[in-house]
Amino acid sequence: MSKTYYLTTPLLEEQTRQLKAGDIVYLSGVIYSARDAAHKRLVDLIAEGKELPFDLEGSVIYFVGPTPPKPGDPIGSAGPTTSYRMDSYSPTLLKYGSKGMIGKGKRNQEVKDACIEYGGIYFGATGGAGALLGKQIKKAEIIAYPELGPEAVRRLEVENFPVTVINDTFGADLYQMGRALYEVKS
């Protein structure tokens, strides 16, 4: 049976290693936004031994490129983007301490293996629910790469941000499990 958790970032390994595919998690605290272009820069910084724009330890990275905020709002609509474009970078970030990723869609085997090895979780948020998810973001601040526009790295303060565990630290995959339950083989 799937469980519901309320967790605050940064995430600890003993927390992530409890979570199972299908669990529902409401995240609060600080998370960071980054898409492909920002991921490439973060991984390059690690390779060069340079300091990153935020502390990776226990961090949760949200794959999102929001719409511009309306006057008075911290952020515009902000739902997840398709995650496979981050597959080549995610294992490095997990290796250096990141504990969670939020996106939508399938991950490759390397990412799933890195989740098992480093205690990382791949969370799914509802794609196309950008208005709803954007409202759970209470504060947003660009902390790196403003020239990337929607793809800049943002520090986001979230409250009860709703996500589901897709890939856990045991190698399970909710997409495969869910589909197996309802697939009708002809």
Place this chain on the structure above:
Amino acid sequence: MREIAYDTVVKAVRDIIVHCGTDLPQDAYDALKQAMEEEKSLVSKEVLRQILENADIAKDEKRPLCQDTGLAVFFVKVGDEVKINGGLLKDAINQGTQQGYIDAYLRASTCEPFSRANLKDTVGYNLPAIIHFDIVAGDTIDIEYAAKGGGSENVSRATVLAPAAGMDGILQFVKQVISDAGPNPCPPITVGIGIGGTFEKAAISSKHALFRTLGSVNEDPQMAQFEERILNELNKLGIGAMGMGGTKTVLGVHIESNPCHIASLPVSVNVQCHSSRHAHITI
């Protein structure tokens, strides 16, 4: 000749873009609601509930439905008795697109394909729009618009089958495309299928098929039956809302078919995510 002012077109285009950014069309809303009621998986049901709640929030608070506000795609039928005063029709559509995207706080998502540099400050905000023109008899301009996101476009595919493949071959191809796509295009989806014509004609037809109202029946009884058959087969895949597993993966299958070369059977599958933002106006 009927004269239509350039600015009239700019304003009409701007207005539909602003509207579509935040208001999910009724056909999509109704189809999603029905899917939520019929879905067997509780997880997918909850996802569908969130999708509908999102649509309500977007409409009430005028927030973009999705952060991917798409490339602007147009099918434009220009009457042969229409003259645009004050500029080119194509420029008017682009200008209206830019204005709508800026005014509604939508995202600029066009980029140069290799450097990936955003084009908002060079070419224009979310420009260029993708425009398919046709010339018809009459004195009106008919504009169909859709905001087409990247997630569902990325899983779309085209091929040219051997004529012997027939309907079964087409079904197999479509099934493979949707199965491979899995959770990525934000299901529940609408599947546009272009059949026949040439390679590019099939692709354009598959895009245009997505503009048809969800729940409508194909005028060609044979195609209506084929759509039904494909829909049932695709829902057997078990992908469910956002790929969480479930019985409602596809809301509708829309086919447009064209005469083709005696040697070929072109087939294209264009996928539309649940955030099916589209509108139709006549000027």
